Every structure is written in C-alpha cells, then in structure tokens.
Amino acid sequence: MTSKAVIHIIDDEETIRTSMSRVLNASGYEARAYPTAGEFLMASIGDEPGCILLDVRMPGPSGLDLQQALAKRERPMPIIFMTGYGDIPMSVNAMKAGAVDFLTKPVKRTALLLAIESALARDSQTRNHRDQMRHWQECFNSLTARERQVFERVVAGKLNKQIAAELGTAERTVKAHRAQVMEKMSAGSLAELVHISDRLNPIGSAAAQQRPEAG
Amino acid sequence: MARDYYLTLIAFGVAYYFAVLLGKALYFPSSTFAIIWPSNAILLAALLMTERRWWKFFFLAVVPMHLAAMAPSHYPLWRIFWQIAINVSVTGGTAGLVRLVIKGPLDFDSLWQWCCFTVAGATATCLVGFILPGFVLSILQSKTGAPDWTVWRQGVLSNISAIFLFTPVVILWVTRAKAWFCAMSWRHLLEPCLLAIGLITSGLLAFSERSGVGLVPALVFLPLPFLIWAAFRFGSAGVSNALFGVMVLSLFGAMRGEGPFVNSFSATNALSMQLYWLVLYFTLMPVAALVRERVLAQTAAHRDEERLRLALAAAAMGTWDWDVASDKITWSAESQRLFGMTSVNNVVTRESLMSHIHPDDANAVLMAMKHALNRKTYYEQEFRIRSAGTGPRWISVRGEVLRDEANKPKRMIGVFLEISDRKRAEEARQNLVHASRLAVVGELTAMVAHEINQPLGAILNNAEAAEILLDSPQAPVGEIRQILADIRKDDVRASEAIRRIRSLLQKRPMEMHRLDLNETIADVLQLAAGDALRRRVQIVKQFAPELPAVRGDRVHLQQVLLNLLLNGMDAVAGVPEPKRQLVISTSRNVIGDLQVAVADCGHGIAQDKLPQIFELFFTTKRDGMGLGLSIAQSIIESHHGRIWAENNNLGGATFSFSLPPYSNRLADELTSEKHGAIV
Numbered sequence: 001m002t003s004k005a006v007i008h009i010i011d012d013e014e015t016i017r018t019s020m021s022r023v024l025n026a027s028g029y030e031a032r033a034y035p036t037a038g039e040f041l042m043a044s045i046g047d048e049p050g051c052i053l054l055d056v057r058m059p060g061p062s063g064l065d066l067q068q069a070l071a072k073r074e075r076p077m078p079i080i081f082m083t084g085y086g087d088i089p090m091s092v093n094a095m096k097a098g099a100v101d102f103l104t105k106p107v108k109r110t111a112l113l114l115a116i117e118s119a120l121a122r123d124s125q126t127r128n129h130r131d132q133m134r135h136w137q138e139c140f141n142s143l144t145a146r147e148r149q150v151f152e153r154v155v156a157g158k159l160n161k162q163i164a165a166e167l168g169t170a171e172r173t174v175k176a177h178r179a180q181v182m183e184k185m186s187a188g189s190l191a192e193l194v195h196i197s198d199r200l201n202p203i204g205s206a207a208a209q210q211r212p213e214a215g
Numbered sequence: 216m217a218r219d220y221y222l223t224l225i226a227f228g229v230a231y232y233f234a235v236l237l238g239k240a241l242y243f244p245s246s247t248f249a250i251i252w253p254s255n256a257i258l259l260a261a262l263l264m265t266e267r268r269w270w271k272f273f274f275l276a277v278v279p280m281h282l283a284a285m286a287p288s289h290y291p292l293w294r295i296f297w298q299i300a301i302n303v304s305v306t307g308g309t310a311g312l313v314r315l316v317i318k319g320p321l322d323f324d325s326l327w328q329w330c331c332f333t334v335a336g337a338t339a340t341c342l343v344g345f346i347l348p349g350f351v352l353s354i355l356q357s358k359t360g361a362p363d364w365t366v367w368r369q370g371v372l373s374n375i376s377a378i379f380l381f382t383p384v385v386i387l388w389v390t391r392a393k394a395w396f397c398a399m400s401w402r403h404l405l406e407p408c409l410l411a412i413g414l415i416t417s418g419l420l421a422f423s424e425r426s427g428v429g430l431v432p433a434l435v436f437l438p439l440p441f442l443i444w445a446a447f448r449f450g451s452a453g454v455s456n457a458l459f460g461v462m463v464l465s466l467f468g469a470m471r472g473e474g475p476f477v478n479s480f481s482a483t484n485a486l487s488m489q490l491y492w493l494v495l496y497f498t499l500m501p502v503a504a505l506v507r508e509r510v511l512a513q514t515a516a517h518r519d520e521e522r523l524r525l526a527l528a529a530a531a532m533g534t535w536d537w538d539v540a541s542d543k544i545t546w547s548a549e550s551q552r553l554f555g556m557t558s559v560n561n562v563v564t565r566e567s568l569m570s571h572i573h574p575d576d577a578n579a580v581l582m583a584m585k586h587a588l589n590r591k592t593y594y595e596q597e598f599r600i601r602s603a604g605t606g607p608r609w610i611s612v613r614g615e616v617l618r619d620e621a622n623k624p625k626r627m628i629g630v631f632l633e634i635s636d637r638k639r640a641e642e643a644r645q646n647l648v649h650a651s652r653l654a655v656v657g658e659l660t661a662m663v664a665h666e667i668n669q670p671l672g673a674i675l676n677n678a679e680a681a682e683i684l685l686d687s688p689q690a691p692v693g694e695i696r697q698i699l700a701d702i703r704k705d706d707v708r709a710s711e712a713i714r715r716i717r718s719l720l721q722k723r724p725m726e727m728h729r730l731d732l733n734e735t736i737a738d739v740l741q742l743a744a745g746d747a748l749r750r751r752v753q754i755v756k757q758f759a760p761e762l763p764a765v766r767g768d769r770v771h772l773q774q775v776l777l778n779l780l781l782n783g784m785d786a787v788a789g790v791p792e793p794k795r796q797l798v799i800s801t802s803r804n805v806i807g808d809l810q811v812a813v814a815d816c817g818h819g820i821a822q823d824k825l826p827q828i829f830e831l832f833f834t835t836k837r838d839g840m841g842l843g844l845s846i847a848q849s850i851i852e853s854h855h856g857r858i859w860a861e862n863n864n865l866g867g868a869t870f871s872f873s874l875p876p877y878s879n880r881l882a883d884e885l886t887s888e889k890h891g892a893i894v
Contacts, residue, residue: 013669013673015669015670015673015701015704015705016669016672016673016676018673018677018701019672019673019674019675019676019677019680019698019701020676022676022677022680022684022694022698023676023679023680023683025680026680026683026684026687027683057748057749058748059748059753062751084661084664084665084668084669084672084745085660085661085664085665085668085745085749105664105668105669105671105672106668106671106672106673106674106675106676107672107675107676108675108679109676109679109683
C-alpha cells in the first residue's frame with residue numbers, strides 16, 4: 001500500500017477520470033481523481049511518492065493556475081499536463097514552469113506510463129534531495145550556539161587559532177567544539193562539511209530563522 | 216353644395232309651374248283630371264335625385280308654384296290645397312318606397328331598379344287614389360254612399376302615366392345629358408337621328424289623319440319597330456325618350472281630334488290612350504333593362520378577361536387546362552413559350568408535355584398530380600424543364616381540380632410561371648448562408664478536440680484498462696463489464712458529437728419544424744463548450760422553464776446562436792478572467808413571443824455603429840467579413856422573428872432575437888405565404 005506511487009488525476013471530465021484511474025490502478029499505481037483544481041488543493045496529500053496528471057483546460061482555475069499554486073509548496077509534485085487541444089505557446093509555458101511532460105488526448109497507455117515513470121523518477125530524486133536537506137538541517141539545528149559559531153568559522157576556512165582568538169576561548173576548546181560539529185553534522189572531512197554548508201547556505205540564515213516552523 | 220340646391224330648387228319651381236300649366240291644358244273639357252299630370256313627374260324626379268333631407272324644401276316650393284299656376288281657376292282654394300296634398304302624397308310615397316330599397320342613384324338599366332320603381336309608383340298612386348278630392352266628394356255626394364270608381368280610375372291612370380312615362384325621361388336627361396353630349400360624335404349621332412326620324416314619321420302616320428293614309432286603328436303598331444330598336448340599341452334611356460315621343464305625338468293628334476284614339480277621346484274616357492302608353496311601357500322598359508344588363512355583363516366579362524390576359528402577360532404566366540378524360544392539355548401561347556414547344560390548336564398531350572420536364576423531376580410532378588386528383592383539389596409543384604440553354608429552367612405550376620357532380624375529377628386548370636431567377640437567387644442565398652456557417656464552425660477551433668477527443672480518450676483508456684485486467688490471473692468480470700458499458704456510452708457520445716457537427720456542415724435548404732428552443736440552445740452550448748473553455752469564458756445559462764415550442768430550422772437557428780456566442784466571446788476577450796462571462800437567457804416577452812438574449816460584459820457597441828450592425832459587409836473586427844450578423848438577421852426574419860442589439864446599462868452589449876411560438880394557425884399562414892411568394 002505505502003509502496004504504491006499515488007497518481008493524482010485532475011480533470012473535469014468524469015469519463016476521463018474514471019477511465020484513466022482504471023488504467024493506472026491496473027498498472028500498479030494508486031489513482032486518486034479530482035474534478036477541479038480546488039478539490040485537489042483541499043485534499044490532504046500524504047508524503048507518498050507520486051505525481052499529478054493535470055488537464056490544462058478546466059472551468060474555474062486552469063491547470064496552469066494550479067501549477068503556479070503548487071510551485072510555492074514545500075514539496076512540488078511533478079506535473080504531467082494533458083490537453084485535448086494542444087497549442088505550442090501553452091505547452092512551452094507549462095514546460096518552463098517545470099512540467100515533466102505534455103500529453104495530448106487521447107493518451108496512449110505506453111506514453112502515459114513512460115511519462116509517469118519519468119515523473120516518479122524526478123519525484124524520488126526531489127524527495128531524496130529534500131530528505132538529505134532535511135537531515136542536514138536537523139543536524140545543524142542540533143548544534144549549540146557556540147558550536148554554530150565554530151561551524152561558521154571553520155567552513156569560512158579559518159584556523160583553530162584564529163577562531164579561538166575571535167571567540168576569546170582556548171584553542172583546545174575550539175578543537176573540541178570542532179570535533180563535536182563534525183560528528184553532529186556527520187561530516188567525514190572538512191571538504192564534506194563545506195559542501196553541506198554550501199547546500200544549506202542559500203537558505204542558511206533563513207533556515208535558522210524559520211526554524212520554529214520548519215522544526 | 217347648398218347653393219347648387221337653391222339653384223336646383225329654383226329650376227325645379229319654374230319647371231313645376233310650367234308642368235302644371237301643361238297639365239291644365241291637357242284637361243278634358245268636363246273632367247276633374249288631366250289625361251296626364253306632368254307636374255307630379257317633375258316633383259318625383261326631383262325627389263329621386265336628391266337626398267331625403269332636402270325633400271321638404273321641394274314640397275314647400277310646390278305650394279306657391281301650384282297656387283300661381285292654378286290662380287285663374289274655377290276651383291276654390293281648399294280644393295287647390297287638397298290637390299297639392301295629393302301631389303305630395305303620390306310623389307313622396309313613391310320616392311319613399313323606392314328609397315327603401317334602392318340607395319344609390321336611380322337609372323333604369325337594371326330590371327330590379329325598374330321593378331322597384333314601377334311597383335312603388337303603382338302602389339303609391341293606387342292608395343292615394345282613395346283620397347282624391349273627386350273620389351271623396353263622389354262618396355259624400357252620393358246618396359247611397361257608393362264611390363265613383365271612374366273618378367278613382369281616371370285619377371290613378373293620370374298620375375301613373377305621368378310617373379311612368381315622364382319621370383324616367385326627366386331623371387335620365389338631368390343625370391345623363393352631359394355625358395351624352397360629351398361622348399357623342401357625328402357618327403354616333405347618326406343612329407339616334409335616324410331612329411328619331413323613323414319614330415316621328417311612324418308617329419305622324421299613326422296618330423294623324425292628314426298623312427293621307429286615313430284612319431287605320433292598326434297603325435298604332437307602326438312605332439313599335441322603332442321602340443324596339445331604341446330598346447335594343449339605346450337601353451332604357453332610348454326607350455323612355457321614344458315612349459315620350461310616342462306619347463307627345465299621340466296626344467298631339469288626339470288633341471286635334473285626329474288619330475285612332477279620337478273615338479275614345481270623349482269627355483269621360485281617355486282610357487285607351489293611357490292603356491296604349493302603359494302597355495308599351497310595361498313591354499319595352501323591361502326589355503331595355505334586360506338588354507342593358509346583358510350588355511353590361513358582357514362588357515364586364517370582356518374587361519375582366521382583358522385584365523386577366525394583361526396580368527398573365529405581365530407576369531409571364533401561362534395558363535393550362537387539362538381535360539382528364541381525353542388526357543389532353545389546352546394551353547396558352549405563353550405556356551408554350553415557357554416550354555419552348557409549339558402545338559396544333561394550342562392542344563398538347565400530357566405525354567409530350569411530360570417529356571419536356573427534367574427526368575429527375577418528372578416523377579415528382581406525376582405524383583403531385585395524382586395526389587391532387589385523388590385527395591385534394593389544390594396542386595402546386597416546382598420542376599425543371601429540359602432546355603437547350605445554359606443552366607436548368609425552373610417552372611412553378613399551380614392548379615386546381617374541377618370535379619363533376621359525382622365528385623370525380625373532370626378538369627384541372629392552372630398556370631405555369633418561370634421561377635428560374637428566384638431559384639438562382641435562392642441558391643445563391645443558400646450558398647452564402649452555408650459559407651457563413653462554415654466560417655462560424657471554422658472559428659470553433661476547439662470544438663472537434665473537445666467534442667471528439669474527450670470520448671475517444673476515455674474509450675482508449677477504458678479499452679487499455681480492460682486489456683490489462685484481462686491479463687491478470689483473476690479477471691474481474693464485473694469491472695470489465697462496467698468498462699465495456701462505459702466504452703459504449705462514450706462511443707455514443709462521440710457519434711452524437713459527429714452528428715451535431717455534420718449537421719452544421721451540411722448545405723441544405725431551410726426546413727421548418729417544431730423545435731424546443733432550450734434544447735436547441737443546449738446543443739449549441741455543447742458545441743461551443745470547448746472554445747469557451749479554451750478562451751476561458753464562462754457561459755451562464757438562464758433558461759426559462761416550460762417554454763412553448765417554436766417553428767424553425769434547427770441548423771439555421773444554431774448558426775445564429777453560434778454567431779452570437781462567438782461574437783460575445785470575442786467581445787469579452789479583454790475582460791479579466793473571473794468576470795469573463797456570457798449570459799445566455801431564454802424568456803417569453805409581453806406579446807408572447809419567445810426571446811433569446813446573449814449578453815456580454817465587453818466594451819459594448821459604439822452608439823453610432825448600432826444601427827449598421829446588421830448590415831451586410833459591416834464589421835468592427837479586424838479580420839471580419841461582415842456576413843455573420845446580416846445572415847443571422849435574414850435567418851431570423853425568415854422565421855418571422857426579429858433580431859436586435861443594444862448596449863447594457865452596466866457595460867457590454869446584448870444581442871437578442873424573438874420568435875413567434877409554434878401554432879398550427881401560423882403554420883398555415885406561412886404555408887399560404889409560401890404559395891403567395893411563388894406567384
């Protein structure tokens with residue numbers, strides 16, 4: 001159950017929802033169908049791997065509107081667009097905004113499954129990346145205030161002596177903090193620590209501020 | 216008007232005065248009555264020629280004139296007033312009776328008018344006879360109280376002779392003299408002159424002994440041929456004048472003591488002369504009236520025929536008459552020209568006529584003829600004929616079946632009319648309407664995608680799902696059955712969509728049927744749904760429930776609706792999305808017509824362009840042709856409806872059209888109008 005990828009189908013046509021759900025369920029996925037973008041946004045989406053099959057033209061908010069709304073989410077799910085009437089400018093816009101694929105109805109199963117596979121691959125990639133980040137963030141969060149000060153200076157390439165002078169402590173104490181940081185951040189080497197810092201940095205200080213929410 | 220009447224009154228007074236004098240001259244030496252009393256005839260003629268409200272003035276004018284004319288008289292005054300009262304009663308009674316029946320001007324050219332006049336005159340005179348002074352006095356003076364019937368007879372005959380022989384002459388001269396003299400040329404005068412000479416000669420011979428023939432009573436018949444001549448050639452006017460002449464001549468002779476009536480011209484009896492006149496009057500006046508009626512009828516018939524011939528020629532219409540028994544058709548020269556055929560004596564066999572009809576239409580013509588013969592009486596058909604020239608020539612035929620007493624068809628008569636021009640125009644219009652419809656459908660770019668691809672996509676998905684399910688170890692039969700049902704449903708949906716689109720693409724003439732307007736609009740909205748979605752326009756339906764049906768052509772009305780919807784979508788293209796709406800509503804208006812409105816929230820129509828918006832080739836769009844709305848208008852008008860545009864108070868424009876509700880009566884009217892349009 002949990003191992004099944006969940007495919008979210010958003011289409012205003014009931015027959016399309018039903019028939020597509022059947023194909024996907026039969027192909028080993030779990031299909032969930034929504035008649036409007038709004039209903040999808042309202043639904044509670046779990047953390048299972050998955051992707052979205054989205055009809056471009058729907059009454060109310062369109063597929064592109066939904067794409068924009070989802071992009072702001074913490075975990076952007078890969079989107080495969082479907083349309084009965086494809087035009088080039090629209091598909092270009094969709095792809096620029098990060099769509100995985102753009103399928104024209106009627107959609108053949110092989111094309112559909114291929115698109116889903118690649119979307120799921122991207123999803124798992126994103127998920128892995130996100131998990132790694134989340135792990136590093138958690139490690140970073142576990143550092144004490146003093147350890148963070150040491151961490152920042154270490155990745156800035158400062159020597160223990162310089163750090164000790166800046167912080168007004170003994171070089172030995174800095175060494176102990178540094179070992180603590182390496183361990184807590186599960187970094188094997190200085191190079192690894194710098195890499196982690198680089199990945200965290202774009203959101204570095206922001207992540208620190210957002211901590212109460214993120215935590 | 217009033218001045219004319221005063222002049223008339225004065226003229227009448229003078230005439231009356233001399234008529235009384237003349238009457239006095241015609242008194243028998245010792246009789247209380249003149250042989251003829253012309254003043255009454257003058258008075259009656261005056262009454263019959265004027266409106267009733269003027270009669271009293273004539274009656275008043277009679278008093279002084281009568282007194283003046285009778286002044287040197289041995290009669291006492293009361294007796295003269297009595298006479299006046301008698302004259303007024305006779306003439307007033309006669310004129311009143313005549314006016315009860317005949318409202319218009321009185322001429323004596325119809326038997327009916329003559330009868331009315333004669334009966335009225337006889338009735339009034341006979342009744343008034345009982346209050347004649349001589350008659351009343353004879354009763355009072357007789358010891359036994361027995362009336363003197365001779366007095367009554369003398370009075371009645373004297374008045375009747377005046378009324379019958381004098382009055383028509385006066386009336387006809389007054390009313391017609393002008394016309395006679397205006398219309399007469401010397402050549403036309405010759406015959407009446409000859410007649411007058413003959414009449415006078417024969418009269419002199421008959422009523423005067425100085426002619427040398429001597430007294431031969433049978434000579435009274437001598438004027439008869441001339442009277443009959445007058446009757447046949449000059450109608451009642453001729454006869455009355457001729458009779459008047461005979462009367463004058465016979466009186467003239469008798470007064471001089473000559474002629475066949477002298478024997479009876481005694482102091483007590485002028486009976487034979489009066490009877491002679493009256494017999495002639497009763498014989499010849501009706502003959503003249505009958506002859507005149509006949510001539511008038513013939514002239515009218517001839518004029519009608521001429522008018523019909525002219526109308527047919529002007530309309531390039533040919534007539535035909537099919538005798539069912541002999542199966543031969545008699546037809547006019549115009550008909551032959553239309554068919555490009557010649558025939559002997561204007562008669563053609565049905566076979567040879569049919570052979571000229573276009574083979575594709577011949578059967579339809581035959582069927583329609585058979586149907587007309589068997590079922591109904593009216594026949595109408597349009598067909599092409601074989602022609603050497605370019606393009607087919609169209610003929611419209613209309614006819615009616617005439618049946619015998621046994622209700623068996625005897626003849627069929629009717630007309631042919633060439634309608635090639637109309638047909639060509641009709642075809643051109645049809646082509647234009649079709650082209651415009653194709654353009655409209657062409658604009659619905661998302662229609663096929665939406666209408667066809669959706670069900671096809673569902674069918675494909677379902678079929679593939681079923682395949683996978685069938686491959687699984689325990690195929691879920693129930694679900695596969697459900698899938699097949701869905702496939703079938705989507706297939707039906709797709710073919711419905713194809714039917715809808717196809718019907719819009721076909722070229723065909725307008726055919727009126729009973730239609731549900733809401734249903735027709737719903738169909739159109741289905742077609743436009745894809746494009747509305749693509750252009751992100753929300754279409755709001757506001758349908759009135761339980762609308763009556765309309766009479767119309769579904770496809771043509773859908774064309775109009777699509778046009779309005781597409782225009783509306785163009786109009787709202789610049790409006791920000793949540794407000795980008797069209798409202799399509801149906802309703803019944805105050806006069807009971809069904810009304811459809813498409814309201815947009817765009818920029819509206821410039822006020823100065825509103826009146827032109829339905830004109831051909833008028834457009835506000837950059838790449839528009841200006842066909843859509845003008846064709847929409849022609850379609851709505853051929854549905855007997857109305858289409859108009861107006862700006863909304865809150866921005867945007869509303870295009871509306873109204874159609875009359877379906878009714879059998881309307882259907883009949885439209886059919887008859889169609890018939891009317893063909894001729």
